[in-house]
Amino acid sequence: MRKQRRSEKKWDVLAAVLAILFVTGTFAGCAQEDATPEETAAVEQTAKEGLPTSPPQLPVTGADGSCSRVFQFSLCGWAAGVDSIVFGTIADLQPVQDVFVSGGEVTSVRSDGLCTEGYLVPSFDITLKSVDTPWGSAQESIIVRVPALEVGEWNPMVLIDPTNGSIDWRGGAPLEIGQRVGVSLVYVGEAKLWMAKGPLLAVWADEASDSEFLTAQDWNECIAGPTLNGLSMKEFGETLASCDAFDPTVATQAEEFRGYDDDWFAKATPEELIWRLGSQCSVVDMNAPVCTTEEECAKMLAP
Amino acid sequence: MREKSQRLVRKRFLVSCISGLLLLLVAAVGENSAVAVPGTCTPAVGDFSGLPEVRDFYISTSNGVTLDGVSSTELMYAAAAAGDRWGDQSTSAVFRLAGGTSATDLDPDNCAPDWVGKGLLRVVNYTNVPGRVAEVAVKCGGTSFLVTLYRSNSDGLIPWSTSLIAWPEIDLLSVIVHELGHTQGIGHPGSGEVASMDSIHPGEYYQRDLFQWDVKCARNATIRQLSDYGRAIFGSSFWPIEQTASTMDPISLAAGVAFNVSWKTVQAFNTISGGRIIFNDSMSSLRRVLSMDSYDTAPAVHRYTNVVAESVAVTFTEGVGRPNAYDYWSERPRVKRERSTNEFQTAEAEELEYCLVDSSGCMANWYPYKVESYNPIAQAWHDGLGVPVFAYRNAGSNSSSKLMITAGVHLPYYRLEYPVAFSKKSLVGPGIACKDEAAGGYDCLVAYVDFDDPTLQVKVFRVEVSAGTPNTYSIEASPQTTPARTGSNITMWHQDGKFWMAVRSATYQEPMVIYSSATGATNTWTSQQTYWSTAVTAPSAASNWQGPNTVIKYLR
Numbered sequence: 001m002r003k004q005r006r007s008e009k010k011w012d013v014l015a016a017v018l019a020i021l022f023v024t025g026t027f028a029g030c031a032q033e034d035a036t037p038e039e040t041a042a043v044e045q046t047a048k049e050g051l052p053t054s055p056p057q058l059p060v061t062g063a064d065g066s067c068s069r070v071f072q073f074s075l076c077g078w079a080a081g082v083d084s085i086v087f088g089t090i091a092d093l094q095p096v097q098d099v100f101v102s103g104g105e106v107t108s109v110r111s112d113g114l115c116t117e118g119y120l121v122p123s124f125d126i127t128l129k130s131v132d133t134p135w136g137s138a139q140e141s142i143i144v145r146v147p148a149l150e151v152g153e154w155n156p157m158v159l160i161d162p163t164n165g166s167i168d169w170r171g172g173a174p175l176e177i178g179q180r181v182g183v184s185l186v187y188v189g190e191a192k193l194w195m196a197k198g199p200l201l202a203v204w205a206d207e208a209s210d211s212e213f214l215t216a217q218d219w220n221e222c223i224a225g226p227t228l229n230g231l232s233m234k235e236f237g238e239t240l241a242s243c244d245a246f247d248p249t250v251a252t253q254a255e256e257f258r259g260y261d262d263d264w265f266a267k268a269t270p271e272e273l274i275w276r277l278g279s280q281c282s283v284v285d286m287n288a289p290v291c292t293t294e295e296e297c298a299k300m301l302a303p
Numbered sequence: 304m305r306e307k308s309q310r311l312v313r314k315r316f317l318v319s320c321i322s323g324l325l326l327l328l329v330a331a332v333g334e335n336s337a338v339a340v341p342g343t344c345t346p347a348v349g350d351f352s353g354l355p356e357v358r359d360f361y362i363s364t365s366n367g368v369t370l371d372g373v374s375s376t377e378l379m380y381a382a383a384a385a386g387d388r389w390g391d392q393s394t395s396a397v398f399r400l401a402g403g404t405s406a407t408d409l410d411p412d413n414c415a416p417d418w419v420g421k422g423l424l425r426v427v428n429y430t431n432v433p434g435r436v437a438e439v440a441v442k443c444g445g446t447s448f449l450v451t452l453y454r455s456n457s458d459g460l461i462p463w464s465t466s467l468i469a470w471p472e473i474d475l476l477s478v479i480v481h482e483l484g485h486t487q488g489i490g491h492p493g494s495g496e497v498a499s500m501d502s503i504h505p506g507e508y509y510q511r512d513l514f515q516w517d518v519k520c521a522r523n524a525t526i527r528q529l530s531d532y533g534r535a536i537f538g539s540s541f542w543p544i545e546q547t548a549s550t551m552d553p554i555s556l557a558a559g560v561a562f563n564v565s566w567k568t569v570q571a572f573n574t575i576s577g578g579r580i581i582f583n584d585s586m587s588s589l590r591r592v593l594s595m596d597s598y599d600t601a602p603a604v605h606r607y608t609n610v611v612a613e614s615v616a617v618t619f620t621e622g623v624g625r626p627n628a629y630d631y632w633s634e635r636p637r638v639k640r641e642r643s644t645n646e647f648q649t650a651e652a653e654e655l656e657y658c659l660v661d662s663s664g665c666m667a668n669w670y671p672y673k674v675e676s677y678n679p680i681a682q683a684w685h686d687g688l689g690v691p692v693f694a695y696r697n698a699g700s701n702s703s704s705k706l707m708i709t710a711g712v713h714l715p716y717y718r719l720e721y722p723v724a725f726s727k728k729s730l731v732g733p734g735i736a737c738k739d740e741a742a743g744g745y746d747c748l749v750a751y752v753d754f755d756d757p758t759l760q761v762k763v764f765r766v767e768v769s770a771g772t773p774n775t776y777s778i779e780a781s782p783q784t785t786p787a788r789t790g791s792n793i794t795m796w797h798q799d800g801k802f803w804m805a806v807r808s809a810t811y812q813e814p815m816v817i818y819s820s821a822t823g824a825t826n827t828w829t830s831q832q833t834y835w836s837t838a839v840t841a842p843s844a845a846s847n848w849q850g851p852n853t854v855i856k857y858l859r
Contacts, residue, residue, distance in 0.1 A: 064349050070434065159411065
């Protein structure tokens with residue numbers, strides 16, 4: 001065993017020298033890892049079957065907004081701000097039937113799930129199987145709630161067709177059963193469910209390097225988050241493993257990320273919470289009158 | 304076992320290095336795509352290409368939510384002024400605040416015909432995105448837009464402000480300017496450029512203005528093609544005669560000041576194929592068309608009779624294209640001189656400079672400075688001194704938005720005498736009119752809107768100009784107040800014993816209104832035209848048409 005270690009060291013030294021000679025030190029780090037049997041196995045393992053061999057498309061995110069600050073945080077700050085990060089294969093995808101009504105303001109909840117006077121942005125329940133959990137407690141399968149607040153950020157906006165209840169992806173990239181996706185989650189105790197918070201992730205296999213890489217939705221325009229697109233799963237896992245949640249910077253970022261939806265979820269009553277996690281019906285009054293003089297408008301818009 | 308282990312380790316080494324190479328490659332590709340070249344335009348997220356060039360938009364306030372610290376009237380003025388910031392540029396879309404509505408949302412796909420091509424601005428209580436204060440979305444199948452201003456976000460109540468800004472207040476006008484910019488397909492700058500389209504800076508209101516990056520990217524995204532323009536003879540009967548010239552090139556901005564040389568009107572205006580100058584000697588027939596440079600703001604035409612023969616100079620701003628992230632402003636006024644009444648001698652456009660001048664140019668020890676301005680340079684003829692007097696809104700990092708005035712120009716060197724800065728900043732391009740000793744003992748009036756006035760009230764400074772080396776200026780200590788309100792450039796002239804002022808009024812429909820006053824003092828201004836046509840951009844006027852008549856140019 002000791003001899004084997006020495007042998008490894010010899011190769012490591014050679015690798016380091018070669019790295020310095022050929023790439024001016026750029027890859028000096030590549031030979032300085034301590035190999036573990038698990039890592040060796042991971043290196044030799046071929047890409048998982050069923051993974052796409054090029055970056056898969058995810059629903060595009062992002063809004064044309066104004067930000068008073070751009071929140072910057074690291075991969076560790078993001079991870080520490082959620083309860084779990086999981087990767088799994090979509091086994092089921094269903095719009096949530098509970099509907100809350102928004103007409104500029106949240107006003108009421110509908111029990112019939114209809115939204116005939118406006119448009120319906122769904123919340124999704126996504127069942128993931130074959131789950132890997134690089135961050136948080138491992139579990140084999142999980143149902144994830146992607147709330148309308150997140151889906152409403154997708155572009156084009158995903159809607160429910162009121163005539164037949166089907167999901168209208170409106171030309172955007174759909175999420176499909178069998179697709180392997182990743183998601184960062186917080187556990188909402190009052191509703192007893194896992195809620196997605198942050199960009200959706202997907203994995204693809206690069207056959208040439210026999211490695212797996214991440215692709216991800218963009219952060220919204222007010223967040224300068226870590227670059228996830230193009231990150232190898234190996235590096236992603238290593239970075240997560242090295243995260244120190246007690247580091248002051250990480251802890252501050254995590255607290256900010258956790259506070260992201262506080263007004264919407266954490267400060268809601270339990271009843272409000274249930275339907276705020278539901279699908280969102282935005283009321284559109286197609287016959288709303290307009291006014292063109294100040295007098296007309298004062299009269300019409302008076303409370 | 305040992306051999307297998309060595310193979311494993313060798314393989315680990317190779318894979319590790321190859322992975323490292325790939326990672327670096329990926330990182331390099333990512334870096335290349337993330338780090339833009341300064342000055343590079345970025346697209347908006349939404350596809351706003353289905354919107355028309357002239358966009359009426361409405362304010363919704365019927366859901367009872369208001370912005371903290373902002374009245375509904377201030378919201379109206381801010382919305383009107385925000386649209387006008389873009390409308391005053393020749394290459395952007397045109398926005399007009401058309402009215403109010405009880406609608407609170409628009410359908411993503413299916414809108415009533417009334418909403419196609421139009422926009423809605425609303426206030427909503429909350430967004431869960433920290434830092435977000437507003438956003439805009441495509442609606443009605445890509446033919447309409449919805450601007451949402453938030454009362455609060457997950458950081459808490461948003462401290463909106465409309466006038467004097469202190470950290471961490473958010474300037475409402477800057478935010479609406481920013482969102483209307485997105486509807487032209489413009490995203491956020493990626494290289495630290497100073498721009499209205501950058502993230503909104505709390506405690507600052509400089510983003511009320513458009514900067515080099517904004518103007519450049521609007522030019523890339525939009526081809527303005529306004530096909531109609533109005534023209535009026537405005538005389539002692541106060542009755543407008545409107546004409547259109549639909550056979551002309553589509554115009555992209557209100558005509559430059561019409562001016563006469565030997566009783567001929569000179570007009571300069573922007574068309575989609577580049578600037579044009581037109582000389583005509585009657586109100587109906589065009590006489591000569593010369594191709595000119597492209598403009599970014601409405602050109603101004605100035606007349607000089609104290610230089611060799613009669614000359615006119617066309618002043619306009621044009622980006623000089625310096626892709627420097629930290630250039631506040633590269634839209635510099637340029638001057639092109641046309642000489643004589645019938646023989647047109649054109650010269651290359653040159654950047655306008657200022658310095659202390661004598662007959663040979665800049666005086667010794669004075670280096671000519673480049674003039675920088677956000678807006679057209681207003682000009683009036685000072686008949687007592689026999690020189691033109693200029694007023695403009697200074698750009699640049701040192702005295703941004705300050706009103707500047709200077710009397711005298713030194714052709715053919717395109718040099719202004721050293722301008723004097725007012726202590727006031729203006730939100731809009733100023734107007735100026737002069738008549739020797741006619742303004743209550745002063746010579747000239749300079750009309751402007753305080754940069755931090757949320758009610759957009761037009762005020763007037765009176766100025767006495769004395770000849771000397773350099774010329775000296777006696778500026779009235781406190782401004783006079785007028786009843787006019789506008790978010791767009793002001794035009795003024797003196798005629799028939801009165802000072803006149805034409806503006807687009809900052810109210811619903813933004814109608815063009817005309818006021819007059821004998822001296823420019825407060826409470827002496829009266830409205831002369833309230834039934835004028837609606838103009839989609841700022842009007843311009845000249846007083847010296849034959850007899851008591853005035854020519855007013857505007858786009859309908």
